[in-house]
Amino acid sequence: DTGMVQDSTHEEIISNLRSNLTQDVPSYMIPAVFIPVGNFPLSATGKVDRRQLRAIGESMDLAAFAKFNAAQNETHIPLTLREKQLRRLWCSVLKIDESLIAVDDNFLQKAGDSNAAMKLVTVARGEGLSLSIANVLKYPRLQDMAQVVETLENSQIHEIMPFELLSNHVDLNQALREAAALCNVQVDRIQDMFPCTPLQEGLISLSAKREGDYIMQYMLELRLECDIERLDEAWAAVVAKTPILRTRIVNITGQGLVQVVLDEQWTTLPTQGISLSQAKNQKHEF
Structure with missing residues (x-):
């Protein structure tokens, strides 16, 4: 049976796998989602049939990927008001349901690319949030991004006046x-x-x-x-x-x-x- 499966045992394995990968490889090399299957499909020569594996992935839409990903993250942790606000903005940009995004989810692993990051910054500013594309890419986890937004929002940005950067010793x-x-x-x-x-x-x-x-x-x-x-x-x-x-x-x-x-x-x-x-x-x- 090569069908997709999902239970608590798989979630624990995947959680440990993510934790170990985080320590050994860069974040961009960690898979966006893990799909548990009953057995690996094999070719006539007894090797893993990569074509069938690819077909399993291609049969899933974005919502299905997000559902698997949400099940593999900490969905039970309650969200703060800022995290809920950001989650709603994520959903408006990524076109997925809010129930599929948890506090530990990663914007980039939810199919968020640079274009999606620009859209997120735009809608965030529309709601009075200070968010940059650099921060979206640097802090892609919902929890981390919410903390950065609050820090930027609460900090006072000093406006540099003309000639202010010149040395004080210069007339x-x-x-x-x-x-x-x-x-x-x-x-x-x-x-x-x-x-x-x-x-x-x-x-x-x-x-x-x-x-x-x-x-x-x-x-x-x-x-x-x-x-x-x-x-x-x-x-x-x-x-x-x-x-x-x-x-x-x-x-x-x-x-x-x-x-x-x-x-x-x-x-x-x-x-x-x-x-x-x-x-x-x-x-x-x-």
């Missing part, structure tokens, strides 16, 4: 004047300044030694029917909404390399009457 007015001169703009055009990351500093240093190694340029050929005016307006809107596209890196006395965010408009460079190769090699003053 802000002097730094602004120096940055404005290096960027060839008025001081009031500078919206923010903050230190470069170590990676950025390293790449800048390497670029100075080997010009062009860490500079990337994309050139796209537009279709003839492309509305250039609308494209220009669209890209100007993107630049206005994306500070990194208005950021320059300069060296400030007493601070070192900093990122300078400017309030500047998108500029279209005249390139009519020249070839693509000529435009690519053409240098422009900013």
Whole structure:
């Protein structure tokens, strides 16, 4: 008999199996669900018939998998209000019944992938919960996720104000004047300044030694029917909404390399009457 079975003995075996696997292999290598069968189907040569085993799994829908998984977890532990709220959100995203989710269940093992994680974050925010995709993936167990949500929700997030990340030893007015001169703009055009990351500093240093190694340029050929005016307006809107596209890196006395965010408009460079190769090699003053 190769039919699926489920009893208390199997649940105990599976519980011990999960516990041992957790100690020996990464979480992503632990099966999402274990399906007990009466006997392994055998081929004519006496080997395990993997095709029949695969057919057993393929015959089950998501709800059936969830039912097996729920039976293999601690369904008897009462849920907190936050856990109940999260369980309801899980069900709305995964399209399964609440009775199939226990406090120890794993979102990823309930067929929750990265897309489902993004949906979960969206619906959670709709209910005033602070939840990130990173936390969904890092704390996939219902109980753990509920604790992270509460921690994030109760913590006060400090809003970093412009220029706040600069060193306290730096004279802000002097730094602004120096940055404005290096960027060839008025001081009031500078919206923010903050230190470069170590990676950025390293790449800048390497670029100075080997010009062009860490500079990337994309050139796209537009279709003839492309509305250039609308494209220009669209890209100007993107630049206005994306500070990194208005950021320059300069060296400030007493601070070192900093990122300078400017309030500047998108500029279209005249390139009519020249070839693509000529435009690519053409240098422009900013």
